[in-house]
Amino acid sequence: MRIYKQKNILERNINYSNAYGRNLQQESIVSCENTIAVDLVKLLIRCGADALSKNNAIRSPLDFAKQIKDMEMINILTDK
Known part of the structure; x- marks a missing residue:
């Protein structure tokens, strides 16, 4: 049931964030x-x-x- 609810939320707003403002990417x-x-x-x-x-x-x-020094992720997020 929880997965269904999360999927439903994402279908409405891909940038949905939790109470701390963190989204799925973060x-x-x-x-x-x-x-x-x-x-x-x-x-x-x-x-x-x-x-x-x-x-x-x-x-x-x-x-x-950047905080975890993940160059692959940095390149993805900066589209390089």
Whole structure:
């Protein structure tokens, strides 16, 4: 049931964020294994997610990628 609710939310708003302002891109960068995060972020961007979105602390997915020094993710988020 929870997965269905999350899927339904994403179909309405791909940039949905939680109470802290974090969206799926930000959560995947800090929470997932690198290969999973890369695939997920690529998919979210293809589906129209905003790669420049900010959370409540005014940090973007790119800020998170820079913090963990993930060059592959930085390149994806900056479209290089």
